[in-house]
Amino acid sequence: MHVKKVILVFLLWFAGLGAAAQFAKIAVPFDAVQAQYPHFDAELGWLLSLISLVGAVLGIVGGALVGGFGARRILLSGLVLGAAISFWQASLPSLPMMLISRVLEGLAHLAIVVAAPTLIAQLASDHYRGAAMTLWGTFFGVAFVLVAWLSEPLQAQGGLSLLFIAHGAAMLVIALLLAIGLANDGDDTAGRNGFGLSDVLSQLLAQHAISYRSPFISAPGIGWLFYTFTFVSLLTILPQLVPDHQSAWLAGLMPLVSIITSMIMVPVLLHFTSGINVTIIGLSSAMLVVVGALAGADLMLVGVALFAALGLVQGATFAAIPELNTSTETRALSYGVMAQTGNIGNLVGTPVLLAVLVGGGQAAMFAAAIGAYMLAIAAHIILHRRRNIQNR
Numbered sequence: 001m002h003v004k005k006v007i008l009v010f011l012l013w014f015a016g017l018g019a020a021a022q023f024a025k026i027a028v029p030f031d032a033v034q035a036q037y038p039h040f041d042a043e044l045g046w047l048l049s050l051i052s053l054v055g056a057v058l059g060i061v062g063g064a065l066v067g068g069f070g071a072r073r074i075l076l077s078g079l080v081l082g083a084a085i086s087f088w089q090a091s092l093p094s095l096p097m098m099l100i101s102r103v104l105e106g107l108a109h110l111a112i113v114v115a116a117p118t119l120i121a122q123l124a125s126d127h128y129r130g131a132a133m134t135l136w137g138t139f140f141g142v143a144f145v146l147v148a149w150l151s152e153p154l155q156a157q158g159g160l161s162l163l164f165i166a167h168g169a170a171m172l173v174i175a176l177l178l179a180i181g182l183a184n185d186g187d188d189t190a191g192r193n194g195f196g197l198s199d200v201l202s203q204l205l206a207q208h209a210i211s212y213r214s215p216f217i218s219a220p221g222i223g224w225l226f227y228t229f230t231f232v233s234l235l236t237i238l239p240q241l242v243p244d245h246q247s248a249w250l251a252g253l254m255p256l257v258s259i260i261t262s263m264i265m266v267p268v269l270l271h272f273t274s275g276i277n278v279t280i281i282g283l284s285s286a287m288l289v290v291v292g293a294l295a296g297a298d299l300m301l302v303g304v305a306l307f308a309a310l311g312l313v314q315g316a317t318f319a320a321i322p323e324l325n326t327s328t329e330t331r332a333l334s335y336g337v338m339a340q341t342g343n344i345g346n347l348v349g350t351p352v353l354l355a356v357l358v359g360g361g362q363a364a365m366f367a368a369a370i371g372a373y374m375l376a377i378a379a380h381i382i383l384h385r386r387r388n389i390q391n392r
Contacts, residue, residue, distance in 0.1 A: 005123045008181050009132050011174060012116045012123075013139060015079060018171045019112040020143030022051055022082065022105055023346070025167050027236040028147045028251050032160050037095050045351030048236060050099055054106035055113075055343030071115040071122070072182045078111025079175035086168030090161040106343075114339070119182070137318055138263070141255035144235065148252035211333045215386035216324045220317045221337030222383065223279055226376035227313045228345025230286075230369050233353040238303045241362065246300050254307040261311030266319065269312070275320030280380055282312025287373040293366045324387075 026033055026048045034044060085105045089098065117136050124132035154163045211217045239251040269278045286309040293302040317338070325331045357365040 004181070008123055008178075009120050009135070011178050011181060012075075012120050013135055014174050015075065015112055015116045015178065016136060016139030017143045017146065018079065018082065018167070018174055019109050019116075020140040021147055021167055021170075022086075022109050023048065023140075023232055024144045024147035025086075025151075025163055027232060027350075028144065028151045029155060029160060029163065030236050031240060031247075032155060036092060036160060037098075040095055043095070043351075045233075045354040046099060047095070047102060048232065048350045049347045050102040051106045051109055052343035052345075052347035053103050055110045055339055056347050058110060058340075071118045072178075074111045075115035075119065076175055076179055076182075078108040078115065079171050079178070081105075082108035082112070083168040083171035083175065086164050086171065090164040090168070092161060110339075110343075137315070138259050141259040141262075141314075144255035145252050145259075148248060148255075152248060207333065207336070211337050214330070215383040215390065217330055217334045218337055219276065219324060219380065219383040219387075220279075220320045220334055221341040222379050223276075223283070223313070223376045224317055224338050225341035225345045226283075226372040226379075227310065227317070228342045229349040229372050230353070231310060231349070232346050233349035234303075234306065234369065236350055237353060237357060237365070238299060238306075242299050242303075250300055250303050254303050257304055258307040258311035258314060261308045262315035266312060266315030270316070270319055275316045275318075275323050276380055276384065278316035279313050279320060280377055282309050282314075282316060283373045283376050283380075285309035285312065287370050287377075290366050290369050290373070294363060294370075 030044075030048075033047065037044060037047075082105060085101050085108065089101055092098075093101070120132050120136055150166070151163060154166055158165070211221075235251070235254055238254070239247040242250055266278060269281070286306055289302060289306045289309055292305075293299065321331055321334045321338070325334050353365050353368060356368050
């Protein structure tokens with residue numbers, strides 16, 4: 001692959017890091033966020049998850065928006081909007097205004113996470129496309145690790161405001177570099193197919209019906225719903241439940257072990273069984289780890305082991321889509337379902353588990369997580385049976 005295209009792929013991955021940091025900049029320093037808004041408790045969970053609102057509504061048609069208006073244009077708009085919002089958040093406005101900003105930030109987030117992988121797939125040659133998309137798949141965990149490492153020194157110098165300013169500046173620099181680098185690349189569809197916003201909206205109901213009726217298209221995304229329900233929420237909550245000297249370490253280790261498990265263990269397991277089966281193995285392992293937490297296991301070990309198990313779910317779910325769907329169209333719809341259900345899981349997960357923790361304590365929160373994993377496993381079994389019936 002040409003050197004320029006390699007550089008552009010990494011810049012697009014950096015754009016993904018900026019999008020994931022929109023979650024991490026609230027989740028990682030959550031204790032500082034709580035200190036900034038001391039008169040609110042469970043409501044603060046929405047500060048983390050409201051960014052998912054736009055994706056929860058428009059996830060399936062995100063690809064259509066990129067097709068209509070051009071991936072480069074959508075990406076750069078998302079980066080600039082994200083930077084502007086982060087700069088404004090540095091003023092630490094009232095909680096209602098901060099919540100509104102998080103909804104708007106969801107527009108920027110959806111634009112980036114739909115347009116960037118589309119551009120990566122266009123730029124990468126057939127030989128390197130798999131490696132490039134594997135790199136993209138690490139963006140969420142890597143961003144959390146980086147924010148966990150950088151958050152404390154930035155806050156020590158300038159509090160939450162400096163963290164938000166640093167994030168906005170990074171987004172702006174990435175936008176500038178990509179505007180230059182993509183000037184003659186990756187925007188082949190922009191304005192050439194007569195595709196408009198009304199066309200996107202007219203397809204919304206039809207795409208949802210096709211996607212969710214199919215046990216092939218919907219299965220990865222339905223399991224993904226329960227994965228995302230616990231991923232960001234427990235990544236946020238668990239470090240607050242361990243001693244202070246372990247908190248930063250746990251916040252950095254959990255996403256790191258999920259990346260390692262996903263990149264090393266999933267390819268090995270896929271040689272022996274399907275992506276859906278590996279997903280079920282990951283969910284079952286996660287459930288057993290949380291049972292250990294209920295039995296009194298050390299929460300530091302629980303957090304690391306849990307996210308190692310969830311790493312199996314992360315990698316195997318992406319692998320399951322091309323296994324279950326052979327056409328480009330059905331794969332695109334399946335990725336759209338994942339985008340939508342993932343955002344729904346992120347949207348409700350943190351406020352729900354935080355409210356359960358406040359109302360019922362740690363045992364109730366862990367029981368809720370176990371319930372989520374049980375529902376995911378049951379859904380996969382039911383959808384597997386439906387696929388068998390259709391294949392007869």
